[in-house]
Amino acid sequence: MNTNKLDLNNCANCPVHNVGNLKKLGINMSDYDYVIALAGNPNTGKSTVFNNLTGLKQHTGNWPGKTVTRAEGGFEFNDSRFKIVDLPGTYSLLSSSTDEEVARDFILFGQPDVTVIVADATRLERNLNLVLQVLEITDRAILCLNLMDEARRNKIDIDVRTLSKDLGIPVIPTEARQNIGMQELLNSINEVASGKFICKPYRMKGKSKELNSAVGKLSQKIKREYPNIPNSNWVALRLLEGDQSIIDAVRTGELGNIKEVKRGITKEELQEEEAV
Amino acid sequence: MIKQTEHNNEEILSLANNLRWDLGQNFHDQLMESIFANATTIAQRSVTTSKEKPLFSFDRALDRIVTSPVLGFPVMFIILAVVFWITVQGANIPSEFLASILINDIHPALKSFAGSIGTPLWLSGVLIDGAYLAMAWVVSVMLPPMAIFFPLFTLLEDFGYLPRVAFNMDNLYRRAGAHGKQALTMAMGFGCNAAGVVATRVIDSPRERLIAIITNNFSLCNGRWPTQILIATIFIGGVVPAQIAGLVSAAAVVGIAVLGIVFSLVVSFGLSKTMLKGEASTFSLELPPYRPPRILRTLYTSLIDRTIIVLWRAVVFAVPAGMVIWLVANISMGGESIAQIFINWVDPVAVIIGLNGVIILAYIIAIPANEIVIPTVLMLTVIVAGLTGVGSGSGVMFDAGSASATGTILTAGGWTLLTGINLMLFSLLHNPCSTTIYTIYKETKSVKWTLVSTFLPIVMGIVVCFFVTQIWRLFTGA
Numbered sequence: 001m002n003t004n005k006l007d008l009n010n011c012a013n014c015p016v017h018n019v020g021n022l023k024k025l026g027i028n029m030s031d032y033d034y035v036i037a038l039a040g041n042p043n044t045g046k047s048t049v050f051n052n053l054t055g056l057k058q059h060t061g062n063w064p065g066k067t068v069t070r071a072e073g074g075f076e077f078n079d080s081r082f083k084i085v086d087l088p089g090t091y092s093l094l095s096s097s098t099d100e101e102v103a104r105d106f107i108l109f110g111q112p113d114v115t116v117i118v119a120d121a122t123r124l125e126r127n128l129n130l131v132l133q134v135l136e137i138t139d140r141a142i143l144c145l146n147l148m149d150e151a152r153r154n155k156i157d158i159d160v161r162t163l164s165k166d167l168g169i170p171v172i173p174t175e176a177r178q179n180i181g182m183q184e185l186l187n188s189i190n191e192v193a194s195g196k197f198i199c200k201p202y203r204m205k206g207k208s209k210e211l212n213s214a215v216g217k218l219s220q221k222i223k224r225e226y227p228n229i230p231n232s233n234w235v236a237l238r239l240l241e242g243d244q245s246i247i248d249a250v251r252t253g254e255l256g257n258i259k260e261v262k263r264g265i266t267k268e269e270l271q272e273e274e275a276v
Numbered sequence: 277m278i279k280q281t282e283h284n285n286e287e288i289l290s291l292a293n294n295l296r297w298d299l300g301q302n303f304h305d306q307l308m309e310s311i312f313a314n315a316t317t318i319a320q321r322s323v324t325t326s327k328e329k330p331l332f333s334f335d336r337a338l339d340r341i342v343t344s345p346v347l348g349f350p351v352m353f354i355i356l357a358v359v360f361w362i363t364v365q366g367a368n369i370p371s372e373f374l375a376s377i378l379i380n381d382i383h384p385a386l387k388s389f390a391g392s393i394g395t396p397l398w399l400s401g402v403l404i405d406g407a408y409l410a411m412a413w414v415v416s417v418m419l420p421p422m423a424i425f426f427p428l429f430t431l432l433e434d435f436g437y438l439p440r441v442a443f444n445m446d447n448l449y450r451r452a453g454a455h456g457k458q459a460l461t462m463a464m465g466f467g468c469n470a471a472g473v474v475a476t477r478v479i480d481s482p483r484e485r486l487i488a489i490i491t492n493n494f495s496l497c498n499g500r501w502p503t504q505i506l507i508a509t510i511f512i513g514g515v516v517p518a519q520i521a522g523l524v525s526a527a528a529v530v531g532i533a534v535l536g537i538v539f540s541l542v543v544s545f546g547l548s549k550t551m552l553k554g555e556a557s558t559f560s561l562e563l564p565p566y567r568p569p570r571i572l573r574t575l576y577t578s579l580i581d582r583t584i585i586v587l588w589r590a591v592v593f594a595v596p597a598g599m600v601i602w603l604v605a606n607i608s609m610g611g612e613s614i615a616q617i618f619i620n621w622v623d624p625v626a627v628i629i630g631l632n633g634v635i636i637l638a639y640i641i642a643i644p645a646n647e648i649v650i651p652t653v654l655m656l657t658v659i660v661a662g663l664t665g666v667g668s669g670s671g672v673m674f675d676a677g678s679a680s681a682t683g684t685i686l687t688a689g690g691w692t693l694l695t696g697i698n699l700m701l702f703s704l705l706h707n708p709c710s711t712t713i714y715t716i717y718k719e720t721k722s723v724k725w726t727l728v729s730t731f732l733p734i735v736m737g738i739v740v741c742f743f744v745t746q747i748w749r750l751f752t753g754a
Contacts, residue, residue: 043564124322128319132311150567155325156325159322204310204314206314207307208306217291218288218291221287225285250289
């Protein structure tokens with residue numbers, strides 16, 4: 001039963017294990033090197049992971065929909081300063097309620113350096129729907145497979161290495177409530193953010209030829225008009241689906257500066273960020 | 277920065293339109309299907325579930341009871357009643373202890389110190405008899421019940437019970453024309469209405485979101501639980517034999533909380549049939565697994581997050597309120613204090629709705645924060661009843677740390693069981709606190725809906741208290 005328990009004490013001598021290198025900054029952080037987004041289905045423990053990493057005490061609760069706005073915090077690890085953004089839980093990036101839009105817009109336009117997707121290990125298949133959608137938008141992602149203790153209790157066994165190979169991103173099993181697996185997660189965040197680990201994210205199969213070519217055509221056109229915007233494929237897909245908020249953003253030309261609008265940051269911060 | 281011309285943007289959109297036309301209607305569904313199919317393939321490769329079914333699934337067995345159509349509601353009431361019963365029983369002794377230190381020992385010491393350094397009477401009055409005593413009062417009355425109630429409530433939340441409450445309530449809200457998720461925001465409002473109002477963001481439809489915002493005030497919040505618990509202990513618990521007093525007062529508080537839920541349903545129904553017409557939209561609510569609550573961590577966070585923050589807020593508002601109380605009680609016009617004049621003026625109206633001038637004045641002084649209503653009521657009662665030997669002069673809050681002492685003062689001030697019941701009702705049904713009103717404005721960006729949310733409950737409170745009083749008097753002949 002305890003064979004696959006994530007026992008950290010065994011690897012205290014391993015370079016991965018650098019407890020001393022984590023400095024929790026809470027919200028007192030003026031500038032940062034990397035931005036981390038924390039996404040995932042509702043009630044998978046995003047806020048618990050967030051609190052573990054930042055030392056903040058965001059109220060956590062065992063119910064879906066607890067976080068409706070973004071919470072931000074920071075930490076320092078291996079001499080890099082990370083800003084971490086806790087997003088509201090969402091089942092998909094394809095719908096349009098306010099809380100889901102917050103998550104979607106941030107991943108889409110906020111261009112986080114790493115998106116950590118927190119998934120419920122006991123409901124992996126359903127959680128993967130969101131993972132796959134995130135991987136369509138961003139290359140740099142980590143799957144934090146949380147609630148491993150519950151999976152164990154429910155006699156669910158997950159082959160983490162196969163999963164990681166299939167998805168092409170790091171998969172870190174954790175038990176955030178017990179603060180287990182956080183070191184590995186931190187290390188992985190650091191590696192992906194600094195480019196030491198290059199993700200080769202899984203791309204969805206089985207999209208029709210027609211769809212692919214339509215997305216390609218539209219995406220090219222979008223890129224010509226808005227060379228700065230990331231994920232033009234995703235924007236193209238949303239336009240094809242008739243997503244009203246994206247259509248409006250194109251019509252008003254807001255798409256070009258949506259990044260700074262949605263993040264609500266000041267000009268100075270933007271310049272600072274560009275300097276980094 | 278590249279300047280975008282409208283022409284090019286329209287070109288993108290028209291291309292999108294043409295392509296969409298070519299793709300046909302159902303490509304969104306196809307896309308979703310392919311996501312699901314991909315997820316299934318990946319999951320199958322890495323997940324193995326043990327063949328042997330667990331003999332007994334704790335989660336499912338428990339859910340069968342707490343979300344059962346028959347037992348769901350009774351179980352909910354019993355759990356709430358137990359929580360209040362523990363709170364009522366446990367809070368009295370530490371309250372008395374705190375009051376004896378803060379009010380009996382420290383207050384006279386401060387007074388004699390102020391006297392010895394020659395502080396003018398009005399200054400020591402405002403600072404020590406007003407500000408300090410208001411603060412001491414809030415701490416001794418509110419801290420013990422909160423320190424017991426919040427951890428218990430947080431344990432329930434951490435365990436995963438709140439979504440079950442929402443699950444039970446969902447059907448009722450849908451029938452009232454509101455969104456089922458309103459049950460969740462309502463549960464959130466039991467902690468703090470301002471938080472509950474923010475939580476309504478989970479509701480997609482603006483119509484249903486407005487209903488949820490307007491009715492959130494009917495969830496008793498942190499600031500009002502202590503009032504309910506204290507008044508129930510004194511007046512409801514006081515009329516039954518001592519052995520069952522705790523149980524009966526807990527049941528009374530549950531009754532008020534349930535009444536709040538009933539009001540939120542009725543008002544939701546009314547709104548969805550009048551000002552905010554429309555059909556309820558569907559949604560799916562996921563019941564999270566039960567998780568063993570982390571007791572120590574819960575105790576810690578609920579003390580830091582809730583108890584201390586709520587207490588601090590109460591103290592911050594109590595200090596200026598204490599000064600105001602002292603001033604209105606001590607500044608006289610034509611031989612009577614301002615407080616006295618106001619109370620005499622509104623008393624005839626207040627009595628019609630079964631309250632009294634003191635309560636109305638206390639509510640006005642306490643608009644910034646519901647938490648300080650009870651201390652204000654008690655202090656003003658002393659002035660009106662002209663009780664001597666309790667306080668050391670008008671505008672001084674006195675030792676009434678224990679519920680029985682508080683009861684003595686209130687009874688001397690002419691309070692009856694009816695006054696107590698009406699105060700509990702009025703505390704449920706009145707305007708939201710200033711923080712919540714501000715949050716409502718921020719969330720709705722509408723003066724109209726902010727005003728509706730503010731005045732609707734207060735009008736309802738007056739109407740309900742009026743009818744309760746008239747019917748009561750009809751039957752008792754009082």
